[in-house]
Amino acid sequence: MAALPTGIPMAREPLVTSILAPNASAYTHTGTQSYLVGTADLAVIDPGPDQPEHLDALLAAIAGRPVVAILVTHHHRDHSPASRPLAELTGAPIVGAAPFHASGEDGRIDAAFDADYAPDRVLAEGDVVAGQGWTLAVLATPGHTSNHLAFALAEIGALFSGDHVMGWATSVVSPPDGDMGAYMASLEKLLAREDRVYYPGHGEPVDNPRRLVRGMLGHRKQREGQILRLLREDARGAAGLVERMYVGIDPRLRGAAERSVLAHLIDLERRGLVAGKGTAWRIAA
Template identity: 70%
Template sequence: MAEHPTGIPIQLEPLVVRVLAPNASPYTYTGTQTHIVGTTDLAVIDPGPDDPAHLAALARVIAGRPVTAIVVTHHHRDHSPATRPLQTATGAPIVGAAPFALDDAGARADASFDPDYVPDRVLAEGDSVSGDGWTLQAIATPGHTSNHLAFALPETKALFSGDHVMGWSTTIVSPPDGDMAAYMASLDKLMGRDDRVYYPGHGEAIEQPQRLVRGMLGHRKQREGQILRLLREDAMPIPILVSRMYVGLDARLVPAAARSVLAHLYDLQTRGLVREQEASWQIAA
């Protein structure tokens, strides 16, 4: 898309450059955004897919400067595969989200897992990497995936939100690795912060992050209420719930909606509000 050029560095602020990968899709929007932090030495956040054109674009931005860390928010194939050729090119360690192997028999509605992702250092809540004039502090934000991390840049009060909070859509929460209760708790955690701006993995920078996060919490609570109202009418399988809840939805996004409805149902089931019987869901007695 002309308005979203791939491979062109965009200076978001003095410490942050964004490069868009050429992997646009109904699930990645215009593509995965790689963020390069620093001036004299660098961190590369979510280098994206193993795409030669994207790697060449990153090399042009790096321009021979030392890379202190290749930082990963989570292990989906649109975020982490380029860690390996980038490490070969720069010698930098891969740090961030824990590795995770999952045999998920359910329909994948978002980018699938990167089975070859192996970090040199796993970061947990409060861990950090730093360079000349910058620090990236890990914030555990599970929900979209069990190992999802966001990264705060305290020098400018920016937050790299990965896929937990995006600039174009609510994130997919796809069980069993995705967990709706964890996702909501992670949104609550971000509400307690005072970050100035979010730089997401997909979509534009979020200039009023607290307002957006509040709206996302409200949206998920609205969907939960919608499910409960429908199940009070009658027991329903997930495809019927999706057709009633997402009228006019692009057919390509129906699998994603079904996975998020399932995540809501699992959360409601854990809370004793609904139960499953013979492939249908109903209000718990």
Template identity: 60%
Template structure:
């Protein structure tokens, strides 16, 4: 999806429905599109803030201004990438609200680390599990666990309207990067199936426009991932191949700044295929068909 023309509405609230407002942080990049979108859910009697975004003083000040006199009852994070959760601590300090939602992420493997993308300072007061409810005076948010993009990723369903806040699990502008060792393609596909079966009315992602036909979108995402699997298997039918070569052939025309991210998703597919005994690793960065 092409970038929309500037100016973008950073620091301003947009009313999406009676209980939902959206504010865009000023952190655009090839990985965040126009920036991270923070959602204010509820009314003057009490609000939840979903994905407070980066620790950026202008964004936090704009959120505090938009909140006004309404009590903030919960600061909720879908996951702990640095464009989503670092704003939680300063917002909590300013409002006194508890930080709840995803767990703090701890990587226990001995392989290549992915910590650079994560907010290691994130410290939730309460960790939510699948099906947990957060009750506001005017709204109820239900936790929907969706591991895959990260192992701690959550979505939040607004019971009163049928909206789902999808974080990075489903985005309105691009496919989601699944980056091992924490990102897991097997879990991601299971989570997509889970959302497809839910039948939500609308998705509000952390990046990109709202998604008005959620099931159609998720069905297309599942098909896209299966297509990537088939591409990988076809490439390996002709002999061993490296991830770098696969990326150049699978993603023609892709912005070179995104090649590494695409390579991480290819690796996630290969790990998933390896678990299913369809491919094998022949060398450090050389893959072959199994058998």
């Protein structure tokens, strides 16, 4: 994991500044990238975790300029919690992804989600947030989460891709909120676009985004093919498939791999290609 400076504003181009949060981990890479868009007035995209040092860094970079909106791609706890103190300090509305509330069996995924996230306005496909010299158009990109959004900055052909597309790793798709079919459809949607650069929620900018998205689609289809080949040999569960598919995986990432394999199995079941549950998934008769 590269040693990048946290809390230091990095001017990516005239309308885009990034500030890296100090929350590096196996799942967040070097930390969450928060972005300021604009010059005279600003949008803040994914303000990140509610850490005093990161909030101070955001305020220093804002430098007293008006904040039009605080935008949230999705409300995982590494993306949205700082929206609340930042809104109190700037007076800006919190807008973006719809709130999510897990219940029943879904409660086991609560740990990843910001249960207190409460946007002032939920954004949907085609909505626009604008300021002086900048326009952010909303794209619905579900898959990593059901409420995931991306924001396209028309003036420079940039896309803030959140956790949907990142250069350093593929996105975790964890059912029941994560959906592999939706994730693949969202990748196809982005592949049809002409964005020049992606600014992801973690990692460095992606300078050839269509090539990366094409590769990610191919990677997921390859994983799907592996699953089908292994199930033709014998019935297995997600854990058994991971054992064969991810040789030498970092133990910290094994759980995420199992969730993504489960997402593939659920998608294949919907398409009538596999059947089963638990540890006994098999090729459909």
